[in-house]
Amino acid sequence: MITLASDFGTPYPAAMKGVILRESDARLVDVSHDLSRGRIGESAFWLRETLPTFPPATHLAVVDPGVGTDRGVLVGRANGHTFVGPDNGLLVPAARRIAADDDGVDWFHADPGDPESSTFHGRDVFAPLAATVHDAVAAVGPETLDDHDRLSPADPIDLRLPEATIEAGDASGEVLAVDDFGNVVTNVPGEFIEDREAVTVNGDRVPVVSTFASVEPEAPLVTVGSHGYVECDVNGGRGAEWFGLAVGDAVRIDPTG
Amino acid sequence: MITLASDFGTPYPAAMKGVILRESDARLVDVSHDLSRGRIGESAFWLRETLPTFPPATHLAVVDPGVGTDRGVLVGRANGHTFVGPDNGLLVPAARRIAADDDGVDWFHADPGDPESSTFHGRDVFAPLAATVHDAVAAVGPETLDDHDRLSPADPIDLRLPEATIEAGDASGEVLAVDDFGNVVTNVPGEFIEDREAVTVNGDRVPVVSTFASVEPEAPLVTVGSHGYVECDVNGGRGAEWFGLAVGDAVRIDPTG
Amino acid sequence: MITLASDFGTPYPAAMKGVILRESDARLVDVSHDLSRGRIGESAFWLRETLPTFPPATHLAVVDPGVGTDRGVLVGRANGHTFVGPDNGLLVPAARRIAADDDGVDWFHADPGDPESSTFHGRDVFAPLAATVHDAVAAVGPETLDDHDRLSPADPIDLRLPEATIEAGDASGEVLAVDDFGNVVTNVPGEFIEDREAVTVNGDRVPVVSTFASVEPEAPLVTVGSHGYVECDVNGGRGAEWFGLAVGDAVRIDPTG
Structure with missing residues (x-):
């Protein structure tokens, strides 16, 4: 199962789905494509509240105002779930919540490859990566990410939601x-x-x-x-x-x- | 197959899907999550016009201004279809249309359990109930609802759309x-x-x-x-x-x- | 796989899905139901940009200001993909892009049957036709369209997006x-x-x-x-x-x- 979340509105999410489905038979479930446009913190909140309701899945999320810059491409792993998105904090609170432990998430940077566009990495980087990661985990298990040739261990950009x-x-x-x-x-x-x-x-x-x-x-x-x-x-x-x-x-x- | 309808907009429907998918492999199909907010009559009209196009399925629908009060939790059965939602009239016209007969719908009240929230029964009551009902019907058949330990026969709140x-x-x-x-x-x-x-x-x-x-x-x-x-x-x-x-x-x- | 695109907003697409699922087990993927309302050219652009990302599929698209008139019902075939929609140019640029060749698309007119409504051919004509075409191609292969009893070869209404x-x-x-x-x-x-x-x-x-x-x-x-x-x-x-x-x-x- 691959869940999809973005601030893309419509119809760009369909291009992500098309790209995934060319590679993978994964079940696709939309989380939302109307996350707050370009607002990483609020979007991270919604992902943290929503993704933990799912059974183990690959969670693709793209709210990415830094698209095309040298911001990293992030893959995470926690409790049987996998996370794919930009390294800008977006997925960190959700992964921590699912791990139920700050140290329970393994993070990797992924080689972005040579994307066709500099403005639509959802289609050109993150969707194909989510398909690849999903299929690898489905075939071998989450441990396969440890020696995946496109991944290397990483310290992601942190994001903590403010506390009262x-x-x-x-x-x-x-x-x-x-x-x-x-x-x-x-x-x-x-x-x-x-x-x-x-x-x-x-x-x-x-x-x-x-x-x-x-x-x-x-x-x-x-x-x-x-x-x-x-x-x-x-x-x-x-x-x-x-x-x-x-x-x-x-x-x-x-x-x- | 479970169809989902609500007035939730986004991203709350994803939490319902996550909860369902933790329990069930059912196919999920969105009917709409932009039903008229809090307007039971208009939403009931749209469900009546849309749900009968589907093959037999479990239809989960939540437009629920009385969430958290003592309004009942309703399950219905007609012509191989199952209905799950609040007992406020929302699903009555659709179920009658599918039964093609006022007396052709069997109604039950469900034990709501002990929901985590008083404001999001879509996630905490109706979604898990829809998964349970769906899987029971898929495994045994619609007759299984007659002696389901969470269900008891009920007279639902009626709703009839006005006639000219x-x-x-x-x-x-x-x-x-x-x-x-x-x-x-x-x-x-x-x-x-x-x-x-x-x-x-x-x-x-x-x-x-x-x-x-x-x-x-x-x-x-x-x-x-x-x-x-x-x-x-x-x-x-x-x-x-x-x-x-x-x-x-x-x-x-x-x-x- | 059947992709669905329209300018219907909500909840009319659900009626198309219900009708399809009564006939077919096809996987359904939404492209968008918020294509520019009644604007064939802009919608054709989005379909051309989006549909080619998919693996071979049946693409149902309905932006149809001429619904109920004698405009034709179109089926296309290119590179393993199938297209179903109104004969108003909507699907032509996408099909050409997928064919990668102006002459690589085979077009057919379909008998519209006797639709129940004159204003919702998405539900009454195109959705059941998409299910029929999808299942025929899935069972036999794309060549089955050549002698399908509801289809006859056609020259569709052309649509070319303007060039600078x-x-x-x-x-x-x-x-x-x-x-x-x-x-x-x-x-x-x-x-x-x-x-x-x-x-x-x-x-x-x-x-x-x-x-x-x-x-x-x-x-x-x-x-x-x-x-x-x-x-x-x-x-x-x-x-x-x-x-x-x-x-x-x-x-x-x-x-x-």
């Missing part, structure tokens, strides 16, 4: 992502609001609930979202607009309401 | 859906405009044609759409804008033109 | 497509700007680079894109807006900077 801190009893964090519903995903751990009836978010007092339907339509709420973090949402509306929050914005939560 | 009426020779209906082309799908049966050259829709006289290309570019038309209903369209443009119609709006058609 | 010309040392071309990144794909061959440091595009002097990251964020650039043509782009932004260019617009490039 507690200051004077308040949580001080930031927005990791805004989803398609407009829900604002912060990096404040859900436990911080447990057993609270209301909290203050950047000055606004908002009820803490466990379901959207607990408040009136169009009313704001704070909840522990499906990622385990505090989310700032609106029932049937867009939290990002009500709270005036975007990715990277600071969020201060006073738990005493 | 005839008043003083005019059809009085409403807009069931607006498609991506901007075509306005009403609930007035197509036969109502058969053999007419023009009709009056909410006061506007419009030609009745069988193809878009029968009128000038950007000109309005009325036709019998692919759903069998009267549609209010524009050749190469958006009927919803020309006619000023949205889902749920009243439509009165005078067939005498 | 050189006038007084300048390239005079036009915009073939704008991609989801806002990159402007012209029809000026990439060789025209090779070894240049800067060129003038419609009066604006712009650097010629091989990677987006070669210029500052939000700065314009000209590069040889992944299609082999000159592209007018912006690093991290939308070339279409910076250059003020849309599909079909004239582009004049002075290579002397």
